[in-house]
Amino acid sequence: xxxxxxxxxxxxxxxxxxxxxxxxxxxxxxxxxxxxxxxxxxxxxxxxxxxxxxxxxxxxxxxxxxxxxxxxxxxxxxxxxxxxxxxxxxxxxxxxxxxxxxxxxxxxxxxxxxxxxxxxxxxxxxxxxxxxxxxxxxxxxxxxxxxxxxxxxxxxxxxxxxxxxxxxxxxxxxxxxxxxxxxxxxxxxxxxxxxxxxxxxxxxxxxxxxxxxxxxxxxxxxxxxxxxxxxxxxxxxxxxxxxxxxxxxxxxxxxxxxxxxxxxxxxxxxxxxxxxxxxxxxxxxxxx
Numbered sequence: 001x002x003x004x005x006x007x008x009x010x011x012x013x014x015x016x017x018x019x020x021x022x023x024x025x026x027x028x029x030x031x032x033x034x035x036x037x038x039x040x041x042x043x044x045x046x047x048x049x050x051x052x053x054x055x056x057x058x059x060x061x062x063x064x065x066x067x068x069x070x071x072x073x074x075x076x077x078x079x080x081x082x083x084x085x086x087x088x089x090x091x092x093x094x095x096x097x098x099x100x101x102x103x104x105x106x107x108x109x110x111x112x113x114x115x116x117x118x119x120x121x122x123x124x125x126x127x128x129x130x131x132x133x134x135x136x137x138x139x140x141x142x143x144x145x146x147x148x149x150x151x152x153x154x155x156x157x158x159x160x161x162x163x164x165x166x167x168x169x170x171x172x173x174x175x176x177x178x179x180x181x182x183x184x185x186x187x188x189x190x191x192x193x194x195x196x197x198x199x200x201x202x203x204x205x206x207x208x209x210x211x212x213x214x215x216x217x218x219x220x221x222x223x224x225x226x227x228x229x230x231x232x233x234x235x236x237x238x239x240x241x242x243x244x245x246x247x248x249x250x251x252x253x254x255x256x257x258x259x260x261x262x263x264x265x266x267x268x269x270x271x272x273x274x275x276x277x278x279x280x281x282x283x284x285x286x287x288x
Contacts, residue, residue, distance in 0.1 A: 038062065039121055041133040044102055044206055045270030046252055049141040050112045055105045056271045057092075057133070058206070059121060067101045068124035069094070074105050075120075079134065080113035098213075098274040099205040112139045143250050143257070144265045150194065150257060151247045153182035155230050168231045169200025174215045176222060177229040185226040186263045191285040192226040193217070193278070196244060197254030198233055206272055210254045216275040217282070224286050260285060 044056040059066040072092040077084040088108040095102050109115050119131040144150045158178050161167050167178050185192040199208045211229055218227040232253050234242035248255075258267040258281050267281045 039129045039131040041119055041131050044272050047141045048135055048137045050109060050137040050139055052106050052108055056102050058100055058102050065100050069121050070124055071122040072103050073120045075118040076107045076109060077116040079116050095274040095277050097276045098272055099209045102272050109137045112137050143248055143255055146265050146268055148265055149263050150259050152186055153244055153247055155181050155244060157181055169198050170211055174218060176218055177227055180226055180228060182228060188226060189261050190226055191261055192259040194228045195256045196230045196232055198231060207254050210273050213273050213275045213278055217278055
């Protein structure tokens with residue numbers, strides 16, 4: 001019962017923070033807890049392709065995000081087999097430069113199906129605590145996959161809608177994120193970052209700051225990279241999805257796509273993306 005209550009508290013913390021009238025756009029969060037650990041794990045994205053998907057997650061101690069873990073090691077178990085045996089084992093990377101500290105792992109999950117991830121957390125005092133969670137991998141994930149071309153979207157920009165308040169729900173928008181269509185960006189010969197999100201209506205500390213990360217990188221790299229935020233709503237009263245969600249075949253938000261100069265996806269990032277994580281992905285694409 002204690003494990004169940006901790007899992008419920010962690011999930012409730014995220015769902016309450018995500019409040020607002022957003023219908024179904026926020027990512028589904030899966031929570032499972034090992035016994036008798038006081039830790040729980042919340043997946044911070046959904047829609048994982050088979051292979052080596054990016055898996056972002058948040059650690060909770062009770063109902064509060066855990067910020068002082070020094071290392072996290074994961075082991076994958078194929079739950080579709082009769083007797084699950086340990087498979088891939090590897091370390092997760094911490095991204096504390098975000099409103100909620102999160103971790104990312106790229107486990108080897110070679111086929112679609114249900115997988116269990118055993119988690120060994122090393123705490124700041126050197127002690128260890130276990131946890132576990134499950135995720136489902138699929139053969140046909142939504143949105144453009146790694147190596148695939150992105151749609152040449154003709155999204156609304158300041159050239160077609162001069163009122164920023166109608167282009168984005170971001171309360172403090174950066175005009176530079178709304179100056180270029182994806183179609184035009186693909187012609188520049190530069191890498192492009194496209195984020196589809198609704199910062200004003202997914203107001204949790206987990207998903208809304210994705211656009212803030214985009215703004216931070218725009219300030220540093222706008223000469224070498226195209227940065228585009230596409231608001232998922234074309235109308236805020238009432239809330240009406242824009243056509244880009246269908247065009248990109250997305251069923252949740254936020255999603256960030258790093259696109260190479262050739263117009264193909266280099267990174268497919270669901271859920272939180274910190275400035276440090278995004279900068280590391282962009283680094284190999286920059287001049288010099």
